[in-house]
Amino acid sequence: MEEIGFLGIGIMGRAMAVNLLRHGFKVTVWNRTLSRCDELVQHGASVGETPAAVIKKCKYTIAMLSDPAAALSVVFDKHGALEHICAGKGYIDMSTVDADTSSQISQAITSKGGSFLEAPVSGSKKPAEDGQLVILAAGDKDLYDQVVPAFDVLGKKSFFLGQIGNGAKMKLVVNMIMGSMMNAFSEGIVLADKSGLDPHTLLDVLDLGAIANPMFKMKGPAMIKNSYPPAFPLKHQQKDMRLALALGDENAVPMPVAAAANEAFKKARSLGLGDHDFSAVFETLSK
Ligand SMILES: NC(=O)C1=CN([C@@H]2O[C@H](COP(=O)(O)OP(=O)(O)OC[C@H]3O[C@@H](n4cnc5c(N)ncnc54)[C@H](OP(=O)(O)O)[C@@H]3O)[C@@H](O)[C@H]2O)C=CC1
Numbered sequence: 001m002e003e004i005g006f007l008g009i010g011i012m013g014r015a016m017a018v019n020l021l022r023h024g025f026k027v028t029v030w031n032r033t034l035s036r037c038d039e040l041v042q043h044g045a046s047v048g049e050t051p052a053a054v055i056k057k058c059k060y061t062i063a064m065l066s067d068p069a070a071a072l073s074v075v076f077d078k079h080g081a082l083e084h085i086c087a088g089k090g091y092i093d094m095s096t097v098d099a100d101t102s103s104q105i106s107q108a109i110t111s112k113g114g115s116f117l118e119a120p121v122s123g124s125k126k127p128a129e130d131g132q133l134v135i136l137a138a139g140d141k142d143l144y145d146q147v148v149p150a151f152d153v154l155g156k157k158s159f160f161l162g163q164i165g166n167g168a169k170m171k172l173v174v175n176m177i178m179g180s181m182m183n184a185f186s187e188g189i190v191l192a193d194k195s196g197l198d199p200h201t202l203l204d205v206l207d208l209g210a211i212a213n214p215m216f217k218m219k220g221p222a223m224i225k226n227s228y229p230p231a232f233p234l235k236h237q238q239k240d241m242r243l244a245l246a247l248g249d250e251n252a253v254p255m256p257v258a259a260a261a262n263e264a265f266k267k268a269r270s271l272g273l274g275d276h277d278f279s280a281v282f283e284t285l286s287k
């Protein structure tokens with residue numbers, strides 16, 4: 001494949017770009033805080049001074065940015081991706097955003113002759129490091145086919161979901177379920193503890209039953225120790241709950257469980273826990 005541009009070297013972008021480099025891809029990176037690119041240079045990456053410079057150099061550019069505002073800013077602002085997008089170039093936004101944001105980016109890119117794919121991912125820091133993400137792509141099928149070699153490195157499975165917006169919506173539905181589950185799990189741990197049970201035994205029981213899952217298994221022991229090293233920052237999970245609830249509004253879908261979970265994540269943010277892992281929502285109950 002041609003050289004790949006990578007915009008956004010946060011928790012996920014860093015892991016994904018390193019993974020591409022490890023598999024022999026040439027990668028040019030950019031990050032708003034440029035110093036975060038230094039480590040990538042050690043792994044063999046080149047650095048672009050602006051998103052526009054990266055687009056100019058690379059046939060394909062991936063973005064992995066925090067939220068809709070960041071995704072839009074990197075495309076539309078001065079020295080943004082749009083400045084050098086043209087026919088023959090592909091832009092792949094893997095950030096978790098809403099369908100409307102994705103459509104705005106798609107329209108801007110395609111109106112300049114470029115091609116666009118949204119491709120948010122399931123899986124967190126460790127799956128990103130290990131190339132085990134689940135990729136939820138939608139948009140330009142030709143571009144999808146061209147970047148499959150990169151997706152094969154980044155993920156264990158890619159879905160092509162059709163028209164723009166379908167990848168964004170699928171991702172929000174999945175994360176809405178995950179955020180609600182995390183709240184129920186937190187309540188269960190506190191209930192076990194306060195009613196005289198050993199929370200570690202609860203984890204063992206859960207792990208053997210019908211609701212066993214990697215999230216409970218990985219995060220439970222650290223939560224019991226009130227430890228929340230960020231893999232998926234809580235502020236991003238709350239953003240996803242907010243965007244999923246808006247999708248519920250649009251479709252007149254009642255979501256009382258997700259709405260309550262969103263309030264708990266908002267409470268956690270108000271306690272200053274936004275940069276901790278999203279499992280820190282546990283603190284809203286244990287305090
Ligand atoms: N962490 C996870 O487990 C997962 C996260 N996601 C999604 O992936 C995306 C990235 O997540 P993650 O890596 O965890 O987040 P981080 O907070 O670690 O990184 C966010 C990135 O966005 C950049 N950024 C933020 N605001 C702006 C802006 N206004 N203009 C330009 N760049 C900006 C940051 O740059 P700077 O360094 O300068 O702040 C940084 O590169 C999010 O949409 C998240 O929801 C999806 C799956 C899993």
Ligand SMILES: O=CCCC(=O)O
Pocket residue numbers: 096121122123124175232
């Ligand atoms: O968006 C973040 C998802 C985290 C995960 O799937 O484990």
